[in-house]
Amino acid sequence: MEELPSKARAVMGIYGAATTLAQTSIAFFGFNREDFIVILVALFIASTVGSYVYIVLFFRHYRYYICDNMIVIKKGALFKRRHLIYVDKISTITIHESFVHRWFKLCTIYFHVQGSVVRLSFVPVDKSDELKKILDSRH
Numbered sequence: 001m002e003e004l005p006s007k008a009r010a011v012m013g014i015y016g017a018a019t020t021l022a023q024t025s026i027a028f029f030g031f032n033r034e035d036f037i038v039i040l041v042a043l044f045i046a047s048t049v050g051s052y053v054y055i056v057l058f059f060r061h062y063r064y065y066i067c068d069n070m071i072v073i074k075k076g077a078l079f080k081r082r083h084l085i086y087v088d089k090i091s092t093i094t095i096h097e098s099f100v101h102r103w104f105k106l107c108t109i110y111f112h113v114q115g116s117v118v119r120l121s122f123v124p125v126d127k128s129d130e131l132k133k134i135l136d137s138r139h
Helices: 006-029 033-060 099-104 125-138
Strands: 063-066 070-075 081-086 090-096 106-113 116-124
Touching: 063 125, 070 116, 081 106, 090 125, 099 106, 106 125, 116 125
Parallel strands: none
Antiparallel strands: 063 070, 070 081, 090 106, 106 116
16 A cells, blocks of 8 residues: 655645534534634634735835934834944945845845844845945945
C-alpha cells in the first residue's frame, strides 16, 4: 500500500479538524448547520473588513520627513510610534528591493544607527535615491 504525500495528509488533517470543530460547535451551541455557516461567513466578512480598516489606518499614519539634522519616521495604526534618527549618527544606509518591491517600484531603506537598525518601508525608488543623496550631502 502506497503512503499519501505529506501535503495530502496535511489537507486531510485540516479538513478533519475543521469538520470536528464544526460538528462539536453545532452540538455544543445547539446551532443547526445553516446557522453555523451564516456565523462563519459573518466572521469572515468581519475579519476582512477589520483587516482592510487596519491597513488603511496604518498607511494613512505612515509618514517620514527630514529636518535639519534628523529623520523623523511616524507610523502605527492603533498605537503610534515615532523614530528620531540623527543624521550624524547613521553609519550605513541600505536599500532593499524584493521582487514585489520591484513590481510596485518601491523599496525599503534600512538606517544602521549605532547598534540598531531602523526600517523605512514602502518608499518609491526615485524618492529613495533622492533621500540617499540628501543624507550623503549632510553626512
